[in-house]
Amino acid sequence: MPLKQEFLVSLFLTEKYILRRKGVSSIGLSTIAGVSASVPLLMSASNPEIAVYAPEAAAIVTLGVVGTAIFSPLLAKKISK
DSSP, X not given: OOHHHHHHHHHHHIIIIISOSOSHHHHHTTSOOGGGGGHHHHHHHHOGGGGGXXXXXXXXXXXXXXXXHHHHXXXXXXXXX
16 A cells, blocks of 8 residues: 555544544545646756656646545545535
8 A cells, every 4th residue: 555545544544533533634635735736847947857757747746636636525525424
């Protein structure tokens, strides 16, 4: 399991069983911030050797931003019921 998923699962379990809440806010924390899509381009500006990879990396991160923006609220809604 990747680190982000392990972190999300541990947040959810902590909120659910220790704090005795529904776990909705931990799911809300699982989205990727939109500003992170610019990080590959900023990194390529400081290191020209990786400039060829920047467009593809930005596209991959943007896909993650859009995917988590769509699925996290749906998952939170399902958990809150």
